[in-house]
Amino acid sequence: MPPYRIAVIGIGKIARDEHLPSIARDPRFTLAGVVSGSGASVPGVPTFREAAALYAAVPDLDAVAICTPPGPRTALVREALAAGVHVLMEKPPTPTVGELRDLAAVAERAKRVVFTTWHSQYNAAVEAMRARLAGQKLGRLAITWKEDVRRWHPGQDWIWQSAGFGVFDPGINALSILTRIMPEPVFVDSATLLTPANRAMPIAATIAFTSPALAPGGTLTAEFDWRQTGEQTWEIAADLAGGTALRLTGGGTTLSVDGTVVEDAPRHEYDRIYARFADLLAAGTSLVDMAPFELVADAFMVGRREAVEPFLD
Amino acid sequence: MPPYRIAVIGIGKIARDEHLPSIARDPRFTLAGVVSGSGASVPGVPTFREAAALYAAVPDLDAVAICTPPGPRTALVREALAAGVHVLMEKPPTPTVGELRDLAAVAERAKRVVFTTWHSQYNAAVEAMRARLAGQKLGRLAITWKEDVRRWHPGQDWIWQSAGFGVFDPGINALSILTRIMPEPVFVDSATLLTPANRAMPIAATIAFTSPALAPGGTLTAEFDWRQTGEQTWEIAADLAGGTALRLTGGGTTLSVDGTVVEDAPRHEYDRIYARFADLLAAGTSLVDMAPFELVADAFMVGRREAVEPFLD
Secondary structure (H helix, E strand, C coil): CCCEEEEEECCCHHHHHHHHHHHHHCCCEEEEEEECCCCCCCCCCCEECCHHHHHHHCCCCCEEEECCCCCCHHHHHHHHHHCCCEEEECCCCCCCHHHHHHHHHHHHHHCCCEEECCHHHCCHHHHHHHHHHCCCCEEEEEEEEECEHHHHCCCCHHHHCHHHCCCHHHHHHHHHHHHHHCCCCCEEEEEEEEEECCCCCCCEEEEEEECCCEEEEEEEEEEEECECCCCCEEEEEEEECCCCEEEEECCCCEEEECCEEEEECCCCHHHHHHHHHHHHHHHCCCECCCHHHHHHHHHHHHCEEEEECCCCC | CCCEEEEEECCCHHHHHHHHHHHHHCCCEEEEEEECCCCCCCCCCCEECCHHHHHHHCCCCCEEEECCCCCCHHHHHHHHHHCCCEEEECCCCCCCHHHHHHHHHHHHHHCCCEEECCHHHCCHHHHHHHHHHCCCCEEEEEEEEECEHHHHCCCCHHHHCHHHCCCHHHHHHHHHHHHHHCCCCCEEEEEEEEEECCCCCCCEEEEEEECCCEEEEEEEEEEEECECCCCCEEEEEEEECCCCEEEEECCCCEEEECCEEEEECCCCHHHHHHHHHHHHHHHCCCECCCHHHHHHHHHHHHCEEEEECCCCC
16 A cells, blocks of 8 residues: 555656656655666665566565666566566556566466556546547548657667667657557558658558548548658647547647647646556556557558658657 | 358359358368359348348347458458457457457457457467477577468459558468467567569568577578569478477468478368367367467568669459
């Protein structure tokens, strides 16, 4: 029972900016340790180089939050479940869809909670848009997710490698909002992936989707681009078949309806994530949401590649 | 109860070569109709241009077998479930992984059976190899799947398009055997996809996998190639950590152990598929096996593309 003793594995930017502050603010959690392969430490908290040392030194640990890049996450989750602790996973949860489905099964056998966080789902405006789309048919939904990779991922070489997903790293945030707000499932119909000649992963992509929620002749599209300098855009615009125009902007923080702002709250994603995790722990229930990740894999599978000019960081 | 009244949707090569003969041989099925958009017909059986006409004209239909190319399959399965009939699906079941997971949910809600057939799983030698791998660690497993696309897919342009999967169309047969025989799950670690400059889908691929079933230092690889003239190879070779050498050849029909053939039966894939379908119908249980398809999507997602010379049919 609370407070749950939690450790954070992987002390990088997302752990310091979001996880540690949200854990500190939530009375249902207490930070019992951190694990950092590079030796980063947090004042007043036991620090370990490897997760195995954490599990040996803190035997009454309840849970870990895994904030490393996705590459080693599968092994870290298996190790955590074997050590008997519950697991919260940063996005994207694993390098592959197959590993994620398997982890759900492993967690079930271990009778431990696994929680795949898709942080962009946890804003009030996202829930407000979901409520407005419930039971509706859509004439058009367009995702525009355009940002400057040099500004948001300076020198992060891993995002260009296999489990980094390229522009789908931010793009999956948009897709996780999409699967949360849509009243029916969404499937990839076609995609074009623009890939720099010197990189394995795409720098831009366009995707066309199908959904039973589309009105006849309706369209559902996404445009991701990492080459956007100047104004940055993270927006989902939807026209209901009845005529209402919805616009979710600021990466899911602001909702306007026919031009009038109806919801505009500051980002509280990670506070809501830890509140949800505490609820899941209390209920003993896992939440493994595969839908955003499947859309990414499907876009890569059906997508047509086009080579574009080399990207130099 | 048997005999189940079944119709075949999509009267192409696979329906004529395999499905119709196996249905004719199985006393638990009787052919009640066929649907062919191109107007192909089967003597003595009602033929329809569209599935809707089938459901209107044959109201006591129990099931359909969907043998069209994958593009329209999702809509056909939804239509069949809405019409209240059970569904057998040729491989690959849907154009995307997301659609397959959704169809499983739709079938559950409709209380109808959906059966994703991966035909290469249904040979006696595959079951024999599965039995020999049970509980074992592997030092090496190597899939070699090399065939001449001009010989096996003459003029089939759809295999080069999005839902055709290129060389993964035969490759998924190997992967479906792999997921059937392995004692533990298998995940994609890395992949290289060789794609002709004038095509969207790969003509060859190499994949490296991980698995908890590998011994330390063990390797699990696949090599798919559609440019193989002369001898055609569909083989899975495995060395147990204890030293035994297993070789599954002929696309899963022959198993040898340390050089001695221990199982060599003619292909009876589709007879076994229909026997299994009848069992599933009797039990009211779906079988939606996503593992082979997830491996394909994951290989496309993590894979590095290399352009190769244009392919002209």
